């Protein structure tokens with residue numbers, strides 16, 4: 001049986017930092033020092049059941065044996081690569097908080113670009129939005145929250161993900177329509193003012209996929225060239241955009257040129273590409289152009 005010990009908060013914080021430093025995510029990456037420190041505080045705050053402010057206020061205090069055991073267990077889970085969001089059970093996204101579990105990808109800050117790009121372009125009248133591959137419901141629910149006049153649909157091929165998205169909608173009191181669909185297959189005859197999509201776009205051979213093994217591979221693996229889902233979404237978008245409608249598509253940092261030419265082939269013109277905070281071209285915005293070449 002492991003020994004239950006009492007320690008000071010400062011010792012516990014040092015322990016959390018030292019342990020996290022050994023994880024595949026942080027090992028040998030001195031450039032992630034501030035992320036590591038901030039994560040160690042989050043982990044300790046979760047284990048000690050103290051808010052960040054309480055942690056500061058209690059800095060000279062102690063963690064009891066139970067909190068220490070919780071800390072050890074959480075640190076082990078993090079060292080196995082499990083995202084902190086799954087351990088906490090929640091993740092902030094745009095202006096909302098979402099429950100997340102292994103049925104869904106942990107929403108990433110880059111994806112908030114799609115929400116902001118829709119908000120910049122949203123008309124004042126009622127309009128329609130489809131969020132394809134909604135996962136936790138992140139994009140659909142952030143837009144429903146910000147735009148009470150929008151009619152929002154969220155789709156996914158994963159029934160488990162849709163259950164999580166619907167549970168998030170209930171918690172947030174948002175009325176969003178959910179539909180199980182392989183991209184556009186269940187959307188015959190429907191057109192939208194905005195189609196949003198953060199598809200799986202990691203190449204199957206990318207070593208990062210292994211690091212992300214706790215998250216659904218269906219949400220990440222974009223096939224041999226990373227573009228399989230992107231191709232399917234671009235190919236179907238034109239038939240489901242209203243006349244002045246826009247497709248907002250997230251992609252990998254090095255995929256913008258391929259995405260633009262695949263869009264051209266599918267009868268879409270790229271209006272602009274938005275960069276993420278790291279300066280990478282991350283979200284392409286398309287409008288319908290001609291009849292398409294594909």
Ligand SMILES: C[S@@+](CC[C@H](N)C(=O)[O-])C[C@H]1O[C@@H](n2cnc3c(N)ncnc32)[C@H](O)[C@@H]1O
Pocket residue numbers: 104105106107108111132133134135136137138139155156157158161181182183198199200201218219220229
């Ligand atoms: C990168 S995740 C995005 C999740 C969420 N929109 C977000 O940004 O956090 C991609 C999502 O696409 C879904 N997906 C994968 N293949 C699909 C398909 N053929 N049709 C519809 N959704 C699909 C996955 O289940 C997953 O939820």
